[in-house]
Amino acid sequence: MRKSTAWNLHMLAGLCLVILLGIHMITTHLDLILGWFNPAGGEAINWRNVVGRGMHLSWMLFYICFLGIALYHGLYGLRSILFELTLTRGAEKVVTAVLVTFGIALFIMGAAAAVVFQSQAMGA
Amino acid sequence: MTNERKSCEVVFHVRRFNPETDEKPYWQQFTVKVEPGMTVLDGLHQIKRQHDFSLAWRYSCRMGVCGSCGMLINGSATLACNTQILDISDRNLTIAALPNFKIIRDLVSDLSPMFEKHVAVLPYMLRDDIQEMHEPTGEYYQSPDDLLEYLQFTYCIKCGCCMAACPTMATDDAFLGPQPLAQAYRYTIDNRDDGTDRRKKAVTVEHGLFRCHYGGECSAVCPKGVDPARAIQLMKKQLFFDFLKLTKHKTPAHVLGRPEGVERNPKIPEPPPYTVEQE
């Protein structure tokens, strides 16, 4: 990927995250003040709220997009910080390879969890 | 309110390093009698005259034009000849070589990496009409507005203060840095230039333009008001519109030939005759 493309995507991902993570923060941390997106009321991490959200296809998709975008933004940011510590060419390659593999692995794991959970919650 | 300044004694804490004898730099103190109007550069001369003739630093114009005397004065990078001692302190003054450059001796830092990076961004006019550039038949057209687009960035004197203040430079050797990047923009935005694509390649390298995250410090310390941070962000803007394919291909300024059918104003004096024989 070209440097400018990667960087522009980093910025775009950041902008998306303000919205996605904002929703997530409102859901989980302003639960007792606003109470949005919590079907069973009370604290956001109550099991019934978790199931209530997990059931919906839209929430599942939300979590998967969120996961991917956040991983890209976070790991690209980490890569920038590491690169700015004067690494050798070889070390730069290793860092990129490790971060990409790690990111993809985590994405698969998290996305699988969301999909499996949705079918479980629908079944329950 | 009158702001009468009195002469006083100021302690100069100077970071010394002699490559022939010292393992690492150390601090040395000198007490200098400071008169109102004295610059840090004057203070250093005082030390050389009265205390220690072996103190080394670099200077030349002593009027903020040549860019030789950049130093870290009381924790901020600036020109010694452009800083009034009593403006910043009447008690203690710490002076060290510019950071992020290697120290040659005492206050002299090795600016050559900056010059090499400066060359790497192609800081000169790039055009196809080589013939016209070497033997001009007229001048390239440029309006005052065109001039204003880049004028600010031409005031750079390459003192290295911005490079010393940049937080990315503090850890990244390979980063091009504020000075070269600002110069890349200065030529790219010049309407006589046609080298946007080549220069774009030179700055969008791994340790180029996108390693600037706007610490703003380069613009804050610049002794000439060049504002490298602005140049870098404007260049990113230009690249962004490029990325969106929103930029039209600009044609470089055309040549304005000599005006025809006009007579020379008789009030303009003729040049004096040659003093050496012409071939």
Place this chain on the structure above:
Amino acid sequence: MLQLKRHPNKLGIGGWLLKGRWGYERYLYILHRITGLGILTYFLLHIFVTSSRVLGMKTWEAVMGVLHHPVFMLGEYAVYAAFIFHALNGIRLILIEYGFAVGKAEEPVYPYRSSVNVQRPLGVGVMVLAVILALVGAARFFMLNGG
């Protein structure tokens, strides 16, 4: 030619915060980095923790029980506050880095007014907003108590 040794004088990571008197924006730059790294660390752990919901209600409630400890609550508040800062400063950075908040090139006339001065109101504004939102969050974290 005699080549004398040069002494390295890079500020290094320590120079991000110390070794000089720096401006407001430079500290925001550093804080943006630190909060970013903090959020990323939390986020990576968070993926594992929340994926445990697949294992059913028992595991979930056991995990959440552990995380109800005051130390974790404080940590979570830190992440919330870090997000508020990172998001607002990030919006400011996007505006700046795409060249919309740094003003146009102008002829420098002493005393110089640089792009830093142009974007300063934005920098101060988002920080005020960040403090307000962090306080609202603090009310939820430390005053309300979910049953």
